[in-house]
Amino acid sequence: MAVRLQATQVPGGISGNLSPSNRNPNAVIRFGRGSSKRNRLVSLSASLREGDGRGKESSVRAVEVKKILEDSPLLPKPLSSNQLAETVSNGSRVRVAYQGVRGAYSESAAEKAYPNCEAVPCEEFDTAFEAVERWLVDRAVLPIENSLGGSIHRNYDLLLRHNLHIVGEVKLAVRHCLLANHGVKLEDLRRVLSHPQALAQCENTLTRLGLVREAVDDTAGAAKQIAFEDLSDAAAVASAKAAEIYGLNIVAEDIQDDTDNVTRFLMLAREPIIPGTNRLFKTSIVFSLEEGPGVLFKALAVFALRQINLTKIESRPLRKNPLRASGGLKYFDYLFYVDFEASMADEVAQNALRHLEEFATFLRVLGSYPVDTTML
Ligand SMILES: O=C(O)C(=O)C[C@]1(C(=O)O)C=C[C@@H](O)C=C1
Secondary structure (H helix, E strand, O other): OHHHHHHHHOOOOOOOOOOHHHOOOOOOEOOOOOOHHHHHHHHHHHHHHHOOOOOHHHHHHHHHHHHHHHHOOOOOOOOOHHHHHHHHHHOOOOEEEEEOOOOOHHHHHHHHHOOOOEEEEEOOHHHHHHHHHOOOOOEEEEEEEEOOOEEOHHHHHHHHHOOOEEEEEEEEEOOOEEEEOOOOOHHHOOEEEEOHHHHHHOHHHHHHHOOEEEEOOOHHHHHHHHHHOOOOOEEEEEOHHHHHHHOOEEEEOOOOOOOOOEEEEEEEEOOOOOOOOOOOEEEEEEEEEOOOOOHHHHHHHHHHOOOOOEEEEEEEEOOOOOEEEEOOEEEEOEEEEEEEOOOOOOHHHHHHHHHHHOOEEEEEEEEEEEOOOOOO
């Protein structure tokens, strides 16, 4: 099959437009557009090679860091065609796309959701969706909400734009550390780099330390940058695992604003699972409604009337048609995402959705899947 062949040709870290010249052992999956981040890393390693003018010691350290990063067995290496063929033919190792680089929380979530999987790094959330759709990987595991920072809106929008199904959820306790190069002390720090969600989850600590926030694509990417650029005035908010991978020192631990910091991730696949009734299930739907008083109340009542518990409600602008004219006025138009505790195999859930369909202008079931009941 052509798509399988393509995957065979681009093992491990799939990069760029999948042309051979772009293959890179440490690459992440990236489709279309330019590869600005990769260029930055390439020029960074070039400047490390040439030294940065901060003396011999600094350039020796830079070369060491680069060597650690290149040689580390923990970093993704390209698979050989044989290895990938094995994976595909016996189907024993699921390939799971996540956003970020090695050491990101999303990687841990992918490994928790699919133990023994091959976690495949992707540069963007969109790329992870596309990688599943193009059969480059089997599943994607992406963050959807955090107990302190709230919803990851981008993934709500992408759930609708793509045609993947939610087949499960996984909750991960997120414990942030402040990571810096060896020898750098807390009082040397001026800046902090991380994913915006991670920065938001550590708002109090970062304000207390008076650090200037700089947003990057993921927490582990921030750690990698600190190490690659051998920065001495900046730290990363990232995991202890990222500290180990990129050879950084943990300057402070558990810096999130609350000890109970949990991120919920969705497991996505090309095919839905068959919903059961043998355990606790959750169903995620998205719908839109007519304009008018009490319409949302009526929509939510279809669940209340049947004693179905709602666990999440989120509204997002209806991007294709963001404004609606009614009675000479213009209203914002919304999509409502709702998670409720029932399986689509339950008659009561089917009845609730049939009832909702009577007045919803649009309705889609995103997935019906087992609830992650693990205690964190
Ligand atoms: O940057 C990472 O390490 C991620 O996996 C992303 C992400 C997120 O998008 O919320 C995941 C978990 C944490 O909440 C912080 C960041």
